[in-house]
Amino acid sequence: MSEENNGIDVGYVAKLACIDLTEEEKELFHGQLDQVLHYVEQLNELDVSDVEPTAHAIPVFNVFRKDEVGTSLNHQEVIANFPSAADGHVRVPKIIDQ
Numbered sequence: 001m002s003e004e005n006n007g008i009d010v011g012y013v014a015k016l017a018c019i020d021l022t023e024e025e026k027e028l029f030h031g032q033l034d035q036v037l038h039y040v041e042q043l044n045e046l047d048v049s050d051v052e053p054t055a056h057a058i059p060v061f062n063v064f065r066k067d068e069v070g071t072s073l074n075h076q077e078v079i080a081n082f083p084s085a086a087d088g089h090v091r092v093p094k095i096i097d098q
Helices: 010-016 023-044 075-080
Strands: none
């Protein structure tokens, strides 16, 4: 089986992504990639010369509000909602080892 598909080598891409693939998985993904690229070729055949480029399917506009001072949450009520707190601060588990 050739792993190359329109210039894309499934094994090479998996290596770049640090993913170990079995030969069966490479074959499966090769077929799936072939289907995706075939679909893209079909899309390239469409005449979109009269279609305005868009970033979203529906119009999106930024909605700005005035930056006004409002009421804050009660500090003690906020701290009471956490499973662990000390000296008025929230305690969370360490997630990064240095």
